[in-house]
Amino acid sequence: MKLCVLAVGHRQPAWVSEGCAEYVKRMPRELPLTVVDIKPEPRGAKTREQLLTAEKQRLREHLPNHCRLVVLDEKGDSLTTLQLARRLETWMQDGRDVALLIGGADGLDEELKTAAAERLSLSSLTLPHGLARLLLCEQLYRAVSVLKNHPYHREG
Numbered sequence: 724m725k726l727c728v729l730a731v732g733h734r735q736p737a738w739v740s741e742g743c744a745e746y747v748k749r750m751p752r753e754l755p756l757t758v759v760d761i762k763p764e765p766r767g768a769k770t771r772e773q774l775l776t777a778e779k780q781r782l783r784e785h786l787p788n789h790c791r792l793v794v795l796d797e798k799g800d801s802l803t804t805l806q807l808a809r810r811l812e813t814w815m816q817d818g819r820d821v822a823l824l825i826g827g828a829d830g831l832d833e834e835l836k837t838a839a840a841e842r843l844s845l846s847s848l849t850l851p852h853g854l855a856r857l858l859l860c861e862q863l864y865r866a867v868s869v870l871k872n873h874p875y876h877r878e879g
Contacts, residue, residue, distance in 0.1 A: 724754060725820045728859055729785050731761045731778050731827035732852040739853035746860040751871070754815070756863060758856060759785050763827040771829050779832035787820040792839045794824045794831055795855065799842030807862055808869035810841075825855055 728743075735743075743758050750756045764777035786792070791814060802810065814821050824831060824839075836842065845858050868875035 724815055724818055725787065726750075726754060726756045726863060727785075727787060727790075727820065727822045728756070728758045728825065728856065729761055729782055729822055730758065730825040730852065730856050731763050731782065732825075732856075733763060734760070735853045735856065739857050742857040743860045746857075746864040749864050751867060754867060756860065758860065761785065761827075774827075774829050775832040778827055778829075779835055782824060782831075782835065786822050790820040790822045791817060791841075792822055792824070792835070793841045793843060794836050794839040795826070795845060795859065796831070796836060796842040797844055797847070797849075799844040801844045801847070804862065804865055805869060807843075808866040811863070811866045812870055823859060825852065825859070827852070 747756050747758060761778065761781050764774045764781075766774065769777075823843075824835060845855055845862075850858065865875060867873075
């Protein structure tokens, strides 16, 4: 199984890219993580729907075949780290690759949200996209460390 974060957005600051790369590097070989930047649609005179439709198409081009689709959404499930670890364990038992989608400035197309197996929320706060990417990568690594009884995560 592979994990893939697909994130719509402009080039990220070095601290975001370096932080994500660090957690990607820490992931175990049997559960590789990749982060793919998806170019946002130029705004111009386009409607929100037109922007989201164009970004939806770009996201679909990068989705692994027959993957479990998980979208990050402010109205999604708010999980603790231990709950995310259990969710990750369930995904691993399923065996399909998992694509986690982070929308652009206007969010994600409703069709992608509907097609998703799950919706997760990282926080009830509004986060900058780069920080959301980094937080997601860190939490995926932390969830793996919980499952492997690695001392990275300390509970209590």
